[in-house]
Amino acid sequence: MAKVLMKGNEAIGEAAVLAGCRYYFGYPITPQSELPAYLARRLPEVDGVFVQAESEVAAINMVYGAGSAGARVMTSSSSPGISLKQEGISYIAGAEVPCLIVNVMRGGPGLGNIAPAQSDYWQATRGGGHGDYRTIVLAPNSVQEMADMTIAGFEFADRFRNPVLLLSDGVLGQMMEPVNLPEPRDYDVNSKKWALGYKGSDKTERNLCSSIFLDQDELEEHNWHLYQKYQVVTDLFSKGEFKDFAVEEHLCDDAEIILVGYGIISRILKTVVEKCRKRGIKAGMVRPKVLWPFPTGVFERLAKTASQFLVVEMSCGQMVEDVKLSVDGKKPVFFFGRTGGTVPSDFEILNEVDKLVRPD
Amino acid sequence: MTMKKVFSRPASLSKTPFHYCPGCDHGVIHRLVAEAIDELEVADRTIGVAPVGCSVFAYDYFNFDFNQAPHGRAPAVATGIKRTRPESIVFTYQGDGDLAAIGTAEIIHAANRGENMTVVFVNNAIYGMTGGQMAPTSLIGMKTQTSPYGRDAATAGHPIHMSEMIATLESPVYVTRVTINNVANLMKAKKAILNAFKLQKEGKGFAFVEVVAICPTNWGKKPADAHKWLTENMLPVFPLGTFKDTHGVEKAA
Numbered sequence: 001m002a003k004v005l006m007k008g009n010e011a012i013g014e015a016a017v018l019a020g021c022r023y024y025f026g027y028p029i030t031p032q033s034e035l036p037a038y039l040a041r042r043l044p045e046v047d048g049v050f051v052q053a054e055s056e057v058a059a060i061n062m063v064y065g066a067g068s069a070g071a072r073v074m075t076s077s078s079s080p081g082i083s084l085k086q087e088g089i090s091y092i093a094g095a096e097v098p099c100l101i102v103n104v105m106r107g108g109p110g111l112g113n114i115a116p117a118q119s120d121y122w123q124a125t126r127g128g129g130h131g132d133y134r135t136i137v138l139a140p141n142s143v144q145e146m147a148d149m150t151i152a153g154f155e156f157a158d159r160f161r162n163p164v165l166l167l168s169d170g171v172l173g174q175m176m177e178p179v180n181l182p183e184p185r186d187y188d189v190n191s192k193k194w195a196l197g198y199k200g201s202d203k204t205e206r207n208l209c210s211s212i213f214l215d216q217d218e219l220e221e222h223n224w225h226l227y228q229k230y231q232v233v234t235d236l237f238s239k240g241e242f243k244d245f246a247v248e249e250h251l252c253d254d255a256e257i258i259l260v261g262y263g264i265i266s267r268i269l270k271t272v273v274e275k276c277r278k279r280g281i282k283a284g285m286v287r288p289k290v291l292w293p294f295p296t297g298v299f300e301r302l303a304k305t306a307s308q309f310l311v312v313e314m315s316c317g318q319m320v321e322d323v324k325l326s327v328d329g330k331k332p333v334f335f336f337g338r339t340g341g342t343v344p345s346d347f348e349i350l351n352e353v354d355k356l357v358r359p360d
Numbered sequence: 361m362t363m364k365k366v367f368s369r370p371a372s373l374s375k376t377p378f379h380y381c382p383g384c385d386h387g388v389i390h391r392l393v394a395e396a397i398d399e400l401e402v403a404d405r406t407i408g409v410a411p412v413g414c415s416v417f418a419y420d421y422f423n424f425d426f427n428q429a430p431h432g433r434a435p436a437v438a439t440g441i442k443r444t445r446p447e448s449i450v451f452t453y454q455g456d457g458d459l460a461a462i463g464t465a466e467i468i469h470a471a472n473r474g475e476n477m478t479v480v481f482v483n484n485a486i487y488g489m490t491g492g493q494m495a496p497t498s499l500i501g502m503k504t505q506t507s508p509y510g511r512d513a514a515t516a517g518h519p520i521h522m523s524e525m526i527a528t529l530e531s532p533v534y535v536t537r538v539t540i541n542n543v544a545n546l547m548k549a550k551k552a553i554l555n556a557f558k559l560q561k562e563g564k565g566f567a568f569v570e571v572v573a574i575c576p577t578n579w580g581k582k583p584a585d586a587h588k589w590l591t592e593n594m595l596p597v598f599p600l601g602t603f604k605d606t607h608g609v610e611k612a613a
Contacts, residue, residue: 023444049443053436054469061433061466065440068427069407069448073440091430189444196407196425197445208419210410210428 003178008146008168011179012102013038015147016074019154020187021100022048023073025062027055029081030114031170032104036076056081060088060101067097068209070195072154072187076102078170079120080111082128089163090129093226094211098157100150101135102166104173107341115341116170118263121318124167125292132223134230136164137291139262143177145289151182152245158192160233167291169314171264171343234293247295248287251277255284257357258302260311260323262288264343269312271346272353281357291319299326308356309333312349314342370394372403376420381488383583385573386414388540389482389549390421393453396554397424400561406449407441409434411463413455414488432463435470438477449560451478457487460496460522467522474531474565478556481522481568484575485594492578496520499597504578519597523570527603534559534567535604539595541572541587552602555609564607572598 006014013035016024024039036052043050049066053059059075066073077085082103092099105120107113124137136156138149146168153164190199196207213219237246248266251273252258259269266287276283286302288295299309308331311320320335327333336352338344369375372394378387397403403424410418412431419426429437434452442450459467459481467479486504487493494507497519501510527535534556538549549571556567572594574586581589602610 023440025440051439051443051473054465057433058436058439058466058469061430061436062440062443064429064433065409065427065437065442066444067440068437069441069444071440071444073444087430088433095428196427196441197405197448198425206423207425208428209426210419212416212428 003180006179007034007176008143008172009034010038011143011147012150015150018184019151020185021072021074023066023071025051025053025059026075027053027059029078031173032076032078056084060085063099064088064092067099068196070189070192074100078104078106079108086129090131091211092163093133095209096161098161099163100153105169113341118314124165137167139167139291141263141266144179147179237290237293238297246290247298250285252284256282256307258306258309259285265312268346272349294322296326303327303330311335313337315339370398372397372423374421374423381577383576389571392550392553396557402449409438409452411454411458413458415453418453432458433466435466439470439475442477453480456483456495456497460520471526471532471566472529476565478560479568481570482573483570484573486575486578488575523603526568533565533606536602537570537600539572541591
């Protein structure tokens, strides 16, 4: 297929359709509004369903219903709206229903603003809602990856029967880049034997989709079952099948300072690394592409060869905690961030690097 | 002399013993739902959505697929299910705290979209599961855990009339309020629930049946006294009747 010039938000929409997603439930919020607008037009063309819900709360619960009935289903929103969805995400994780949730992050807390930010990292990677659960969190850094990770997200969701969060931001949502779109895949709503309304001769008893386990022993057993599933996911992303998918390394082998950033920040960091190299500073970059499970292994390894780490985020410092946990005190980990909707420039970051490598 | 079986458990009702308090109306209303599903021969494609509240375990008492929804969100969950599997018969079973308080937005908008689903709304004017707190449908002066001096209209407003509100919307095709305080009303309630499912089976749209019911435990009354109290106090506030019947399903019957 030829390359198409698309906005990040639209690329997610088209990729969802190509992934076999036929159900979208959402509520308008900036800066992700192009995504529901795209799907409102596109889904009817493929006999899909688009519903503009009365609230984010309703939208995520429609996702819960559709996912429990076997649909490949998604919703999208931006930071304040994702906060509203947390109740539903907790139920969806508890009931082990697959779905894709897109967060095109904007400045917070509260109503904040509509400019790009990365301040929902904790909410995304620590669960967000109540209870012992995890969501798989994918962090694209280009319009191409918005598409690719949308498709991968549906696959991960179905494979692990778990909600998957695509953590993007206002820059990625709004910017236009050429995208290579894959061939469409078929998805059969009747392919999940556990789903409500599943029809098959192998259905021997009725199906139930629930997150309530009133007996404490049963809930403990369920929570350990979820925990074990999360361990399997962690292993696959840290040393198994998706090891390479989980992290990008750039010029790290001989690097003395490792710059760390996810999403749009990694694009800026790549420029900073180039400029550092031209100036004789041995800099490298690590970009976590999956934020949960966090790629701790790469940091454990680089803590042996590099002398320091600089984490850059569009927040007051959230992912930096995971980097520190991974480096485990073996090397110093520094932080530079801009918050409230400001994107740091390569020049600002280069200044920070200078201060660290030339401390006088 | 040959014997004929004239009364038995509906096939859609499971053998699990009800956990409900003695005298509670939920068991009877569950049975009416199961009878409707059986009579319409749709058990193999029915999906229920259980609420949060006393009937949170409703899924245990039926023999078909079920989702257990977050508090108040059953109509949104049911929307997702029905849109995914339009051939299914989808219903929510909700109490007054679930439907008329925390889930007001979800019920109003599912009704307004005209989702082709059935809602069974059990209104007993109190939160049962949490131990008897004031509900949006509690009567003026009604004493509960959270209205110990009686519900005061000045600070807590008036009992909310969900059927009347929903009947103002254009999309719903059937909105009715029934009760099961005596045999005649029980038979009317059975008919109403059957109508509501029949309309869905025919693809006609959103049907809403409010059942005015008792909560002997949290009302602090014996079941018979509770039904008497319901008749004398609740029915004047929540009058029985059909507020909307677009397809004339009651006349046709």
